[in-house]
Amino acid sequence: MRTYFKKRYNSFKFAFRGINASIRSEPHMRLHILSAIGVVLLGLTFDVTKVEWCLLVGSMGLVITAEIINTAIETIVNLVSPEFNQMAGRAKDLAAGAVLIAAIAAAVIGTIIFFPYLLSFAKIYF
Numbered sequence: 512m513r514t515y516f517k518k519r520y521n522s523f524k525f526a527f528r529g530i531n532a533s534i535r536s537e538p539h540m541r542l543h544i545l546s547a548i549g550v551v552l553l554g555l556t557f558d559v560t561k562v563e564w565c566l567l568v569g570s571m572g573l574v575i576t577a578e579i580i581n582t583a584i585e586t587i588v589n590l591v592s593p594e595f596n597q598m599a600g601r602a603k604d605l606a607a608g609a610v611l612i613a614a615i616a617a618a619v620i621g622t623i624i625f626f627p628y629l630l631s632f633a634k635i636y637f
């Protein structure tokens with residue numbers, strides 16, 4: 512039982528080490544985290560609904576997850592193919608494409624949710 516908990520504890524430790532490595536090495540990851548903080552502040556400011564929180568948290572989680580997987584793929588590609596290779600480039604482009612799609616979807620969801628709030632805010636104050 513003790514070994515079981517020790518193993519689970521180590522799994523969390525390694526996962527957090529991965530997240531930390533991604534934040535340290537990837538400027539895009541830092542941008543995603545900053546955007547997520549901005550989204551949370553906006554959500555609190557406008558007191559968005561539970562369903563809207565779910566959509567926002569899901570979108571942010573998807574973008575950050577995609578960026579971490581992208582970093583993992585880049586790292587593996589750099590390890591196995593540090594020299595130029597068309598397939599290596601394709602793998603990196605595909606992983607970057609996945610992040611872009613997730614980020615576009617998150618931006619669209621954020622706009623759909625926050626635009627009406629911003630509009631009524633603007634109507635009240637301007």
Ligand SMILES: Nc1ncnc2c1ncn2[C@@H]1O[C@H](COP(=O)(O)OP(=O)(O)OP(=O)(O)O)[C@@H](O)[C@H]1O
Nearest residue numbers: 539585592593594595596597599600601603604607
């Ligand atoms: N070994 C390689 N062989 C062929 N093309 C490569 C290789 N490494 C990188 N590329 C090409 O250069 C692009 C940029 O690769 P790079 O490793 O610089 O990632 P990046 O875009 O800087 O990622 P990030 O900014 O997230 O760190 C890739 O998407 C790919 O098209």
